[in-house]
Amino acid sequence: MSGADAATSTSERPSSRGAESASTPPKARVLVVDDEPALRRSLARVLMAEGFDVLTAEDGAAGLSLLATTRVDVILLDVMMPGLGGVEVLGRVKEQHPEVEVVMMTAFGDIDTAVAAVRAGAYNFLTKPFGHTEAVVLALSQAVEHKRLVDRTRALEQRLVEHERFGELIGRSPRMQDVYRVALGAAPTTSTVLILGENGTGKELVARAIHQHSLRGDRPLRAINCGAIPDTLVETELFGSVRGAFTGAMDRPGLFELADKGTVFLDEIGDLPLAAQAKLLRALAEGEVKRVGAMEPKTVDVRVIAATNVDLKERIGSGRFREDLYYRLAVIPVHLPPLRQRKEDIPLLAYHFLHKYARRSGREIKRIGVEALRLLREQPWPGNVRQLENAIEHAVVMARGDSIMPGDLPFGREDASSAEEGTGSAGMIGGIDDALADLPYAEAKDRAGLAFDGAYVERLMKRTGGNVSEAARQAGMDRSNFRRLLKKVRGAGKKDEPEPEE
Ligand SMILES: Nc1ncnc2c1ncn2[C@@H]1O[C@H](COP(=O)(O)OP(=O)(O)OP(=O)(O)O)[C@@H](O)[C@H]1O
Ligand SMILES: [Mg+2]
Structure with missing residues (x-):
């Protein structure tokens, strides 16, 4: 196998590539290119134990020929190798397989090479000898995640061009194309999105599409209509309550706790009472919520999407909406044009x-x-x-x-x-x-x-x-x-x- 001592576990050969795409995402595959056999073996062992699919190659040429026939997500690439040097291999990888991420292994102290490698398109670098293997695993996991995001965005952009739709949204006007572009760009981030538009323009569809196309898409989207809940109940709905906080209060989680690791959709945000606005601001700024009546806050990991059909600027002017909250929410504004x-x-x-x-x-x-x-x-x-x-x-x-x-x-x-x-x-x-x-x-x-x-x-x-x-x-x-x-x-x-x- 001309220099490639594939230490793969279940590794699919090129012939099974078609089957991969139809099923659930395959294991992330790492190609380790290093001339030291002992290091290759120990890295392969550690990475396989972490759930990666691992291929190894003893030099740059062997690595490149493997790449030509096999899907690889990330290459862990040594800089110092006989024959083709790591930086040269990096250049060829970026030229021939730009979608493959590369993490370089440089000698301790050789920052110049590391920086040059990142400039040349490496995703990250690690210095040898490794202190903890966790650092290697972390760097590779991040590179894999980054690659998946990029792949996904590319595929979506392709679909947009082909079908002129986004999620359940339909429309091929330039103004809707702009909406898709902004929403698609926002989707994989955790930034707060504020969707603005008249009644019936599709604000909820946009919120759902953003959630579905985010990394949280398999988690629930919890929606609440701030205008449809009595002022006195909004805070407990959003943030929960502890027993005895007020008459009849129960120990109950709010929407933010329920949506942990997912998305909260705050519809008609313009109708949120001022007291709840203050609490929401804290939740957004600190990533913490406090149940009504509780002493201790809880950390929550929630992505917020809000929508409104009222002019929030006008509400800020009349003192009904907090300006600081507005700017927290409108990190990414999406303007839905009226149908006319x-x-x-x-x-x-x-x-x-x-x-x-x-x-x-x-x-x-x-x-x-x-x-x-x-x-x-x-x-x-x-x-x-x-x-x-x-x-x-x-x-x-x-x-x-x-x-x-x-x-x-x-x-x-x-x-x-x-x-x-x-x-x-x-x-x-x-x-x-x-x-x-x-x-x-x-x-x-x-x-x-x-x-x-x-x-x-x-x-x-x-x-x-x-x-x-x-x-x-x-x-x-x-x-x-x-x-x-x-x-x-x-x-x-x-x-x-x-x-x-x-
Ligand atoms: N671009 C679109 N393509 C297909 N269906 C759409 C589109 N925009 C809106 N709709 C449909 O129109 C209806 C209203 O959409 P949606 O509830 O998302 O609007 P909204 O802006 O949230 O309205 P409201 O301000 O009244 O809450 C839904 O039935 C939705 O499926
Ligand atoms: Mg709506």
């Missing part, structure tokens, strides 16, 4: 919700008509994405064919009824709108016929309070024919609904 400022995302979002609700209700609605889309784009959307979602859900219930038409939208009614009444409206002449005029005659006539049937039948059903017999009588049709027509305009998807009342 990113209209180009509307069709994408509308189709996303169409598929969601059509699937949920088992209906075959596949399209949003041109005119309906135009209407959607023109709305001011004060309730933002949530309001758009509700509008599409409504439209899916109302739609009669396989497309959403203006009349199916909650605000499209006026247009639709004026068309039915033949009074005309923008883009509509004699009840024919532009969307219909864009179609070939036969198809336009079919569509118009279906729309007419739908409007006519529904109007009679409404007028008669859903009485089919009476509606049929008023239409001058026999009951079974009217029923057939009703079925046709309401579409097959509604077959699960109870039969209309007689």
Whole structure:
């Protein structure tokens, strides 16, 4: 094995690389490159005992040829070796495998070489002889963690570019891309994030996406709505209480203790009472919380994400929000733009919700008509994405064919009824709108016929309070024919609904 005396434990050979990526993350793999056999052996023993997968090589050339065929996370690389020197090997590694981290081993006192190595891309250095093996293990663990973060961020950036979405968030407008970039950059850190945006812009989705993409993603995200809890209870909710602190007080952990090693999401932070703000500030500054009534604080490891739809600066001005807390929270601010400022995302979002609700209700609605889309784009959307979602859900219930038409939208009614009444409206002449005029005659006539049937039948059903017999009588049709027509305009998807009342 040309110089590479692989002291691996379970080491997968290159042929098993495909299987690695599909399963849980493989063990971190370290390649020890050193010309001293005794040192290689003892390092391999220690590192394997610490759960690393270990490969060894006796010189730079052997190390590089191993790298060419085998996945390695970190190289522990000696500087002083016969043949290729360590710094030279480092240069080649960074050139050919920039994703691999390198920890250099330099002679005690040779700080110049150590600094040069770090400048040349080494992640860290250790000096020989080692005092404690813990220092080696720690340096390697940190290098592995760093590499995993970098790998993960690269993979995510790739996904962003490909799918134009982040977590559950959808949108490809430049403003949403900015949001993704900031959120993704913030995710792997423990910095506090403040998410700012109007109602329904997706603040909670951003908070969840950041948490999921952080190293705490497998821990819980504990959310609390500061505006929905009575002032007197907020402190105990957040920080817990000890028995007897106040009438009925129990020994109880608060949200911060429950979320230890995870993330706390403080929604509507602008509504937090001033007393609780002071306590929160202490928790953020010291990493400690004190249960209400307790003497001793407890250390907690919590990452905080906060959100608000109010103008915190204005609240600071009127003395309702602490300025120092604001700056603690807004380490990384994420501004979610209102929907009206990113209209180009509307069709994408509308189709996303169409598929969601059509699937949920088992209906075959596949399209949003041109005119309906135009209407959607023109709305001011004060309730933002949530309001758009509700509008599409409504439209899916109302739609009669396989497309959403203006009349199916909650605000499209006026247009639709004026068309039915033949009074005309923008883009509509004699009840024919532009969307219909864009179609070939036969198809336009079919569509118009279906729309007419739908409007006519529904109007009679409404007028008669859903009485089919009476509606049929008023239409001058026999009951079974009217029923057939009703079925046709309401579409097959509604077959699960109870039969209309007689
Ligand atoms: N970019 C988006 N892509 C997909 N769905 C979205 C997006 N933004 C918001 N939504 C949806 O809109 C609804 C509201 O989102 P969310 O609760 O995150 O908003 P919010 O800003 O926290 O609102 P509020 O201020 O009312 O608390 C949710 O159903 C969410 O799934
Ligand atoms: Mg919210």
